[in-house]
Structures are given as C-alpha cells and as structure tokens.
Amino acid sequence: MANSIKTQEDVLAKLNIHALNPMQEEAVSVIETTTNTVILSPTGTGKTLAFSLPLLTVLDPDSKEVQALILVPSRELAIQIEQVIRSMGSGYKVNAVYGGRPMSKDKIEIKHTPTILIGTPGRILDHFNSNRFSKTDIKTLILDEFDKSLEDGFEEEMKGIISKLPGINKRILTSATQSLTVPGFVRLDKPTVINYLKEKTVSKLAIKTVISSSKNKLKTLLDLMHHIGGEPGIIFCNLRDSIGQVSEFLDKNKISHACFSGGMEQKDRERALIKFRNGTCQVLIATDLAARGIDIPEMNYIIHYELPRHEEEFIHRNGRTARVNSKGTAYVLKWENELLPEFIKNVRGINISKKAPHKPQFWETLFISGGRKDKISKGDIAGLFFKQGAINKDQLGGIELKQDCAFVAVPLTIAKELVGKLNNSRLKKKKVRVIIL
DSSP, X not given: OOSOOOOHHXXXXXXXXXXXXXXXXXXXXXXXXXXXXXXXXXXXXXXXHXXXXXXXXXXXXXXXXXXXXXXXXXXXXXXXXXXXXXHTTOSOOEEEEOTTSOXXXXXXXXXXXXXXXXXXXXXXXXXXXXXXXXXXXXXXXXXXXXXXXXXXXXXXXXXXXXXXXXXXXXXEEEESSSOOOOOGGXXXXXXXXXXXXXXXXXXXXXXXXXXXXXXXXXXXXXXXXXXXXXXXXXXXXXXXXXXXXXXXXXXXXXXXXXXXXXXXXXXXXXXXXXXXXXXSOSEEEEOGGGSSSSOOOOBSEEEESSOOSSHHHHHHHHTTXXXXXXXXXXXXXXXTTOOOOTTOOSOEEOOXXXXXXXXXXXXXXXXESOOGGXXXXXXXXXXXXXHTSOOOGGGOOOEEEOSSOEEEEEEGGGHHHHXXXXXXXXXXXXXXXXXXX
C-alpha cells in the first residue's frame, strides 16, 4: 500500500517547514496518545498538519481499505487538505470527494480505494449509502471546522455517516471558534481539548476605516485600491450581486481580479483560486466562503467592502491577513452615514489620497489538457516550457497539476507566443491543448 512511512522530520523537510508551531507540537503529542481530541486554534495556524502528522502513524500499510475519514464543510477545504496530505509524500493514497462535480469523477478516483478519504458530508453519505467501499477498517474520524459543518446544516448527514462507523477508536475535531457544542451522535467521550484561541499573542492586525461620502462605495474602493497599489488582497462582499457589481467596476478600471462565491460552478471557483494564487489576478472578490477553508497564501490586507453581519464573519475575514507572525491590515469601507456594528472596535480612520506606484499585471495563466492520470509531472511540464517554449526559469511561474489538467503561470507579454509554440505538443504520450485560461 504505502511505499514507506516517513519520519516527521522527513515530512517537514519535504514541506519545507523547519519546525512545528506550539499548537502543532501539542496536537501531535496529544493525538498520538489520546482517543478523543479537540483542537481549537485560529484560522491559518496549521491545523491540517497538526492532525495529519499523527494520523500517518496509526495507519496500517497492509490494509487495502479506507482507514481514515475526514469530514469538512466545503469543497475548497476538501481540496486543500487533499493537497496538503499528498504533498507530505507518505505513500498512502488520499482522495477528496465533494458535491458540485460529477459522481462519475468520484467513482474513477476511488475505484482504487484510498487509505484516507476526505469529503463533504452529503457526498460522503451518498458513497456510504451506495456501499462503494468497505467501512469496517475506518478507525479514525476527523471533523475539520466542525462548527462550520453544523452552521451549514450538515448535522443529519453527519449523524447518518457516524451511525455507519462502529469501529471508530480515534476522533479529532477542529474549530477556529470557541462556541463549539458537540452533539451526542459524535460520541466524543471525555476529549482532551487543545485550546490556542486565547493565547496572549500580540495581534499584528491593523483595522482601518475608509469613509465614503457616497452610499455607492465603488469610487472609494477604487481610490483605496490605488492607495494600496498592486498588492494581492481580498475584497469581501455579503451578496453575490455585489460581487458582480464590484467585478464589472474593476474590469472598467483595468484592475485584474477573480470572483469567488457559492453561486459559481466548482470548476470556476477552483480556477479563480488558481489565478489568484499564481499572481494572474491582483484581488479576489469574494463572499464569506473565502474567509476560511481555502488554500491561498497570506494576504497583506483584506477589504470589508460590505460590513459583515456577524462578529464570526468579521473574525474569519480578518483571519486571512496578519496570520501567525506577519502583519496585515483590514480596511473597513463605510458610507459616512453608516453605523459600524458593535463588534468592530478600536478602528482608526485613514487618508487614502496618496497613491502607491501602479503595478501592472505581470502573469497570465495557461491551461494544459493533461494531468496526473496521464502520468504527467510538474517536471515534464517545466521541461516542455524550457525546451520547446524556449523560456528561462524566471519566466516560469507556479505550476498546479490536477488529475486531468494543469495550470501554468507565464509572463503576460509572452503568453500568446507560448500558446502558438506549445499547443498540440506531446507530454509523455498525450497530445495536449495549451490555451490561455
């Protein structure tokens, strides 16, 4: 099953992590020796690694069945955890299944049974009810961002799933909020709680208000973007319609961006994150779906274009910046006659009349119609671009390899030229299309 289980040091070296943080160290130690564990820690502190490292030590390399189930509230979080565990290089097969994509794709991926299965509750229950794999070897249950799953109405699905798992001997729950009430069906008996939510850390988050003289805040948003310059960040909206309005306005003003909301197709959401991660887009315009559980780098700033309706939303949005040891700014954009909610305190106004130097878009994203299932590696793709594309290392940006396709960031100025050189090339034995995304 697994090639060889690596030591913790090997895994950290592969992930280019020098040392675990205190929460991760405590979690690894506790999970290895405890039946039931609850990890309470802010967004962005590395909870996925905290439960994944000890998970690898309890898996049986000789079993050919699913041994660990990780339930998550969103597709994005499922994909993110799958990527993290794959990048650990344990040799164990890991797959993520989730709503919003054809069931046929799930069936193909889990035809060879994974050792670790990650998924959203509705889709996991579908697979359970169809008996697509044995459940008898599932000994470890991880409920990641458990509070969010309950908020999103997954209680009945989770109850149905857990009722079909009599062999669980290790439960791990994680949350980024304190108000965690665990229903009885989880059977979380006398858990050890690792609580890092009230650590006396000095917040490096600056919260600044930006006043708009008009109820329509688009002009003020543009002024703020010019003040910030070309740094990457997230603009948070409450409504999908607002995202559309902001997107149209930024388009007119030539600010590169991507949109992200629950109303989009899963494929489009994934591609928006890819373009944001690799620098093709300067900003992500998003609903609170992007406040947690998605795989994007730390931001220097976020903007509350529309004021959050609840304190939890405010906390999670702000958690996208000033994470761990970095500084960050949360800009609260408000109409001059608009009252701030009680939970937004200790804010100071800011003058945004000064403009930062404009940074034009540098990267463009190319789509390649071949992926892991075609035995294509990142090295194969890099080789194609270096040899046939005749570019140098500085001109090759991020490569993201998926099951059936890949995405590559290249300089905007040579993107069309590269498409001309590389479209209909051969990668391994497959003829691939190369187009601008």
